[in-house]
Amino acid sequence: MHDHSASELPSLRRQKILLILERDGKVMASELSQHFAVSEDTIRRDLAELDSAGLVQRVHGGALPRPKDTGKDYFTRLDETDEVKVRLAQLAAQKVEDGQIVLFDSGSTTLQVARALRPDISITAVTAAPMTAIALAAYAGVKVILAGGQLNPKTLSAGGHEALRLIAGIKADLAFTGVCAIHPDVGITSLHFDEVPVKQALLASAARVIAVTTADKLGAVEPFVVAPCERLHTLITERHLASGSVEDYRRLGIEVEQLPD
Known part of the structure; x- marks a missing residue:
């Protein structure tokens, strides 16, 4: 052996x-x-x-x-309009229904989901990302709960015991997670060690988890493992993948939705 x-x-x-x-x-x-x-x-x-x-x-x-970003700060990246991310977010936002409790992960794609909600939507939204909380606060029918704690300057999201305790105490209907990388064998992984516990708490607190990601994140692996792919219920991504096939994820029982051409 x-x-x-x-x-x-x-x-x-x-x-x-x-x-x-x-x-x-x-x-x-x-x-x-x-x-x-x-x-x-x-x-x-x-x-x-x-x-x-x-x-x-x-x-x-x-x-x-080696820095993995383009040299632009986080605020700049969040404000950039990426057409693919906007289209993915619009598809994801259609999954939200009135009366739900919805968790929003940190990241630019999830922020776009918050911006793409139906104008008259009525939900309770929970997030540890202040930028996303501000976007959600623009909706008259959205009650926003912001998980606090020390702000991670790399992700502009709160972490630590306070954020974990709040998220763990919520039984949400839906969670939107952004992923640094997702691989059918390795699972969901992150570039940042200190954001892993918050992501894990978010995944554990939702009845349904939707990952919204561009094609370049599929088949990729980062150093820190968040969870196995099977923790996801739905994967929303592009039509054409850079690596592998959507069937790799469907075989794991994940519902995969792709942008139309």
Whole structure:
């Protein structure tokens, strides 16, 4: 019987390297070689793969984190009008019914869902993202509950015990989650370690979970696992995928809706 150690699984080892990089801010090939009990050449190949995927920046003897955004701050990205995200949000917003309690995750796509609701909708909305709360407050028929706590500057969403306690105490009808990445085998994963507990609480508190995502997030993997794909009920995405097939998700029992051409 094989011992599936990190040294035998390059993909797992590379995920762990990303975890260490997130924690320490820098990794050295010599230290990683000792940590994983593999040669420095193997580690250098790992770092080369991660660099080519745009996940790290190689430096002499190791690697540094590589910013994954375009250099624009979060406010700028939120205010940019992405036609595909708007269309996805419009499709998702049709799922909301009067009288429901609806959870809204952080992120620009979920913010677009909040902006795309029917003008006369009457719901109770819960979110830990202040920008989304402000968008929801524009509706006369929407009661907004904002989960508080320390604001994460990377996601502009609150985290910590206060936000978790509030979300865990709600039994919602519906939750809209944005995903950093979703893979049929690995599941839903995030780039940010500290947003995982809030996302998990959100998924656990809703009777129905809808993920709204652009095609580039499908088949992708980030360092921090949030939940298995099966936690989703509905996946709303584009018609044409960059990786894999929607059948990969339908086989898991997920309802998949795609934008019309």
